[in-house]
Amino acid sequence: MELLKLAWRNLWRNRKRSLIAAASVFFGVILSVFLTSMQEGSFHNMVDNMVKFTTGYAQIQQKDFHDNRSINNSFKVSAVLDSLLNTQSEITVYTQRIESFALASSGENSYGVSVIGINPGVEEQISGFSKWVNQGAYLKSGEPGILIGESLANNLKIELGDTLALLGQGYHGVQVAGLFPVSGILKFPVMEMNRGIVYMDLNRARDFYDLPNGLTTLVIMAKGPEDIQQITSSVKRKLPEELEFYTWEDLQPQLVQLIDGKRSSAKIFKGILFMVIGFGMFGTVIMMMAERIRELGVMIAIGMRRIRLILILFTESLLIGFLGVLFGFIFSYPFIVYLSRNPINLTGNIEETINQMGFEPILEFSNNLSIFLHPAITIFMLTLIISVFPVVRIGNLKIINALGA
Amino acid sequence: MSIISIRNLTKIYDGSSVEVTAVNGVNLDFEKGEFAAIVGPSGSGKTTLLNMLGGLDRPTSGEVIIDGQNIWDLSSSKLTEFRLNKIGFVFQSYNLIPVLTAGENTEFIMHLQGKSREERNKRTKELLDEVGIGDRIKSRPNKLSGGQQQRVAVARALASKPTFILADEPTANLDSKSTENLLDIMEKLNKEENVTFIFSTHDARVVNKARRVITLVDGQVDTDVTK
Ligand SMILES: Nc1ncnc2c1ncn2[C@@H]1O[C@H](COP(=O)(O)OP(=O)(O)OP(=O)(O)O)[C@@H](O)[C@H]1O
Numbered sequence: 001m002e003l004l005k006l007a008w009r010n011l012w013r014n015r016k017r018s019l020i021a022a023a024s025v026f027f028g029v030i031l032s033v034f035l036t037s038m039q040e041g042s043f044h045n046m047v048d049n050m051v052k053f054t055t056g057y058a059q060i061q062q063k064d065f066h067d068n069r070s071i072n073n074s075f076k077v078s079a080v081l082d083s084l085l086n087t088q089s090e091i092t093v094y095t096q097r098i099e100s101f102a103l104a105s106s107g108e109n110s111y112g113v114s115v116i117g118i119n120p121g122v123e124e125q126i127s128g129f130s131k132w133v134n135q136g137a138y139l140k141s142g143e144p145g146i147l148i149g150e151s152l153a154n155n156l157k158i159e160l161g162d163t164l165a166l167l168g169q170g171y172h173g174v175q176v177a178g179l180f181p182v183s184g185i186l187k188f189p190v191m192e193m194n195r196g197i198v199y200m201d202l203n204r205a206r207d208f209y210d211l212p213n214g215l216t217t218l219v220i221m222a223k224g225p226e227d228i229q230q231i232t233s234s235v236k237r238k239l240p241e242e243l244e245f246y247t248w249e250d251l252q253p254q255l256v257q258l259i260d261g262k263r264s265s266a267k268i269f270k271g272i273l274f275m276v277i278g279f280g281m282f283g284t285v286i287m288m289m290a291e292r293i294r295e296l297g298v299m300i301a302i303g304m305r306r307i308r309l310i311l312i313l314f315t316e317s318l319l320i321g322f323l324g325v326l327f328g329f330i331f332s333y334p335f336i337v338y339l340s341r342n343p344i345n346l347t348g349n350i351e352e353t354i355n356q357m358g359f360e361p362i363l364e365f366s367n368n369l370s371i372f373l374h375p376a377i378t379i380f381m382l383t384l385i386i387s388v389f390p391v392v393r394i395g396n397l398k399i400i401n402a403l404g405a
Numbered sequence: 406m407s408i409i410s411i412r413n414l415t416k417i418y419d420g421s422s423v424e425v426t427a428v429n430g431v432n433l434d435f436e437k438g439e440f441a442a443i444v445g446p447s448g449s450g451k452t453t454l455l456n457m458l459g460g461l462d463r464p465t466s467g468e469v470i471i472d473g474q475n476i477w478d479l480s481s482s483k484l485t486e487f488r489l490n491k492i493g494f495v496f497q498s499y500n501l502i503p504v505l506t507a508g509e510n511t512e513f514i515m516h517l518q519g520k521s522r523e524e525r526n527k528r529t530k531e532l533l534d535e536v537g538i539g540d541r542i543k544s545r546p547n548k549l550s551g552g553q554q555q556r557v558a559v560a561r562a563l564a565s566k567p568t569f570i571l572a573d574e575p576t577a578n579l580d581s582k583s584t585e586n587l588l589d590i591m592e593k594l595n596k597e598e599n600v601t602f603i604f605s606t607h608d609a610r611v612v613n614k615a616r617r618v619i620t621l622v623d624g625q626v627d628t629d630v631t632k
């Protein structure tokens with residue numbers, strides 16, 4: 001009598017109860033799968049948007065630049081590095097930046113600002129940078145114009161077409177200065193960015209800081225955060241010693257923290273969810289045993305080893321869990337796959353708000369395998385834990401008492 | 406040489422207030438092929454004696470030696486194996502496994518013994534034919550009458566080819582016709598196949614069929630008569 005057959009028939013004995021127990025697992029799995037898929041999808045979207053506008057998915061810097069953002073800690077892209085990056089299929093694009101500081105003055109007012117030299121074409125391709133230009137035009141390669149934030153323009157009392165003087169420290173500490181026509185005013189959703197950043201063409205920045213062919217930051221883009229590990233492992237150890245590789249997680253610890261926090265609270269919710277399901281399954285197992293205690297006694301009396309009996313009871317709860325998980329997957333998988341390929345476009349007020357923050361107004365879903373794996377493992381673990389009860393109960397069962405039950 | 410020797414068997418139950426001596430220093434021997442009834446008033450210790458003999462209830466003192474082995478010296482798992490291979494059980498309330506058919510209930514024991522499928526199928530058919538319900542092989546217990554269920558139970562008890570069969574009041578739940586029928590089957594098996602039966606009973610007709618009648622009073626053997 002194959003274990004499975006006996007277990008299966010025992011489940012059919014009280015169809016309704018087994019069904020209810022399996023259904024609770026089913027709904028738990030579905031809830032967990034959709035919740036996690038949506039959450040991981042939104043993290044994906046959030047990370048993708050954040051890194052596009054700021055650090056990129058990864059960066060290569062001269063190894064001292066992280067602690068001392070001086071123009072002296074710059075480097076040049078060697079032919080070797082260039083070909084290393086070009087051979088990584090996970091890297092969709094990479095671009096060079098110069099990031100440093102300067103004193104911006106106009107008339108009597110001066111403010112310390114961050115100066116960022118970018119490749120206008122590539123940055124536009126990465127993040128659609130030009131959408132932040134509120135007045136005037138976006139940067140063009142080889143042209144002298146600069147972009148400044150709205151608040152900075154107000155503070156300096158300058159307008160489109162006016163000239164801004166920048167005073168900075170170039171390579172080897174040389175004092176550098178230059179006059180730059182303001183060709184565009186930027187309006188970012190984050191106020192601080194409007195106050196203190198000046199963007200210019202990369203080559204203009206090189207001239208200004210006296211850093212021909214140099215850069216401080218090499219920004220690497222990928223399709224998504226899932227590719228970063230691969231890129232890291234193939235690029236990081238091949239870098240020359242004076243360079244350092246950073247992932248977006250190194251560069252954006254606050255974002256990592258935010259995501260971790262949200263993951264933890266979701267875990268608590270899912271923990272409670274599965275605990276409730278676990279208690280339901282536990283109750284079912286207790287009842288399944290209680291009403292069969294005499295039968296279990298008979299089986300031992302006529303010569304069945306207790307361990308086999310325990311195995312049957314374990315198989316019964318395993319089947320309940322398995323059926324719940326299986327149907328949970330069958331039901332949710334097509335939806336998750338569809339949604340992960342066709343994100344929901346948000347509309348109305350939400351769309352506007354998210355657009356203003358510079359994020360894509362979509363609800364993304366993840367179809368990562370772990371979304372399905374985790375609830376399955378959790379249910380399996382629960383089954384194991386619950387089975388401690390039959391182990392103890394059968395182990396201590398007095399045949400005579402059971403027969404008299 | 407007897408197949409079963411009971412030596413000084415005693416069972417004392419530690420009741421909450423008083424100790425009850427259910428079986429008190431019983432000595433008995435059984436030979437192969439016996440058809441023995443244990444009788445006695447209610448509370449005289451019949452069930453307790455059979456349970457100790459069947460390896461289900463541990464004696465307070467004394468020995469139960471079956472095929473030369475004191476069964477209460479065995480470890481719990483060895484004892485289970487011993488029950489599986491040497492003892493067939495028939496209970497008062499049939500106690501078939503409700504989710505298994507008559508055939509599967511009979512086969513169950515042989516499955517536990519690890520017998521091959523062919524052997525299991527063959528013997529199951531033979532046994533159910535022998536107890537007269539070969540046509541109900543695919544029926545679940547709840548589709549069978551009490552008498553039919555008890556006949557399946559006898560088939561199940563025989564399936565493992567045990568040294569002897571223990572039956573505690575096997576006919577107590579049966580009407581007189583089923584009782585007669587079951588007794589005929591047991592007698593036939595005993596005579597034709599030399600199966601050893603030890604059963605307890607209150608039923609005079611059952612006592613009449615027995616070739617040996619052991620009477621218990623207050624946990625002690627009062628009379629032991631072989632016809
Ligand atoms: N588990 C137990 N705990 C305490 N006392 C018990 C227990 N089982 C049986 N007894 C007592 O042991 C004595 C013998 O009981 P037993 O069941 O063996 O008698 P019996 O001859 O089978 O009776 P019956 O004909 O009613 O079945 C009785 O006094 C009974 O009350």
Ligand SMILES: [Mg+2]
Nearest residue numbers: 451452453573
């Ligand atoms: Mg009794």
